[in-house]
Amino acid sequence: MQKTIYISGFVAGFCLSTGSLFKIMHWPFASILLLLGFIILNVLFMPLFFYHKYKTADKKIISS
Template sequence: MILTDQNIDYISKNLELYGLKNQELREDILDHICIHIENSEATNFELAYQAAIQKFGGYLNINHIQTETNVQLYFKASKNRMKLSFAIELLTSMFILTGCFFKIMQWPYAGLILFSGFALLILLALPLYFYTRYKEKLLKYQS
């Protein structure tokens, strides 16, 4: 069966209507459905479309695919965020400890190093920590 542009638009709008908000995922599933319909022996578009949707497990399974994709994207972003957080926390602790050592030894620039360490802590490390905790709570409530 050969699909027209109207058929493809109809499938795309239905996928968006049933909860596929991720553009790349919607295009991938649209491609799979179109290939299944084009390879089918059916002559009626509606029947071929319903058969293709059922092959995916129905609209409920398509929503499950969307949820699983969101979780995988979250964990990928979370991994990067954890690496950044570790680097910032390491740098912050190094500045604070070095500043304390300089202060004990009464060497110059001790105040500047301590100030830099606490500025990193307040401006970067703590907001990143609380943002990560917020995202984890959101994921827990969604699942």
């Protein structure tokens, strides 16, 4: 799960930064890259990230 979080975060960041560069330079496919980056960020990365944080915080409270 940790590996999936890192990979999805990297891909989302890469798509967003590349899409922003493409948008600034007025190159084609900029909107597609930005949309793909936001979709990956909101559908894959954020739920996995918060689920992982929830699970690790739950273990810390129980063990204390």
